[in-house]
Amino acid sequence: MSTRELVVLGTASQVPTRHRNQNGYLLRWDGEGLLFDPGEGTQRQMLRAGVAATDITRICLTHFHGDHTLGLPGVIQRLSLDAVKHPVHAHFPASGTHYFERLRHATSFYEQADLREHPIAEDGPIATGKFTLEARRLSHPVEAFGYRLVEPDGRTMLPGKLRERGIAGPDVGKLQREGHLGSTRLEDVSTPRPGQRFAFVMDTRLCDAVYALSEKADMLVIESTFLAEDTRLAEDFGHLTAQQAARVAAESGVRQLVLTHFSQRYPDPQRFLDEAKAEFDGEIVVAEDLERVQVPKRRSSPADHPAP
Structure with a gap:
């Protein structure tokens, strides 16, 4: 039986808190495991969440800020330590290739895992197969890309x-x-069986790519670093508010909205939920560390999931 779920490894932004580790998200999609933005402490969070190095088939980095990448050296070394046999594909902005190389070889270790690098230089598909993985450039002080997984439509016998x-x-x-x-x-x-869609949008201001990635997503994982009262700060630092993230979800036909990447300045997560509910009437998850979020079941018909 196929498994499609998001395992949340960390939900903080630049500064971790007692209850929130820095970023880290594993998407289980049938036989694949896509690890997004492994921040500092990801390896330990994997242990606590029951995620093994052998579960990882792809590593997807949105950009090279520390809270999204400082866990990478430990994860890469663990792939070799645990003798992962299958290839692991790493996707990241091409402009940060020198950072990736430094992180990959941050310390001495016996490298035996098959880690294959795929720098991203432009928008479009970056992997194909049972699904298409796409990347689109976002708006952040450093080059950043969001990701979108699209399963092709099929038929149910x-x-x-x-x-x-x-x-x-x-x-x-x-x-x-x-x-x-x-x-x-x-x-x-x-009968027709609509394919499912997953979107991952981290550090960015509002831009066309945010909407393109989110279009008709069954699950949208999106940063909501700030609340609406700090919209000016969000714009200045290249981030979204919970209000903006929820509006994107509402306008893009998203089914399930997963908010994450919270600034430490807000101790009460209920405020993010309240702000999002005012804009979006679908399912909202204010992500917590070590939470497992199931991808919604398939839409019932192609009419419910039109092509963008």
């Missing part, structure tokens, strides 16, 4: 219709691959 036409076993696979089997068309024995 209808067992009753298959039985009516005497189709079973290997013939089902052949019908799925070729689109027809004798006089039976694939659409005769199946």
Whole structure:
């Protein structure tokens, strides 16, 4: 059975608190594990959350500020220490390649993991396969990219219709691959299955890319460093408020909004929830460290999930 969930490893911004570690998020997507922005302490948070190094198949960095990357050396060394056999693909802004190299080789260790670097220089798809992983440039004082995972639309087979036409076993696979089997068309024995979408938006001001990444996302993980009372500070430092994040979700047709990356200046997380509720009437999660958030179940029909 497939697993699609977000494991929250850290939710603080630049300064951690007693209850919030710096950033870190693992998206479990069927057989893949995408680790986003491993900040300082990520390796220990993985242990506490029950995440193994072998779970990681991709590392995605939005930008090279310390609260998003200082956990990278430990994670990379753990891949070798635990003798991870599969390749691990690392995506990061090309302009920060020198930082990535410094972090990758921060100390001496016996490197045996297969870590493959994929610097990002422009907007667009950066990986394809069972899903497409896209990146778009955000608006922050240093170059930053957001990420978007898009699963292609498919079809759900209808067992009753298959039985009516005497189709079973290997013939089902052949019908799925070729689109027809004798006089039976694939659409005769199946219904459309909309693909799911996940978006990850960290440090940025409002910009077109924020909306493009968020469009029709089943789950949007987005920074909300500030509250609306500090909108000017958010703009000055290249961040979003909870109010702005919620408006993006509402205007982009998001199903589930996950707020994170909170400034230490706000001790009460309820304020983020209250501010977001005023703008967005969908599901809202004010992320907590070590929380597991399930990706919403599939939309019921393509009409509920139109192409952007």
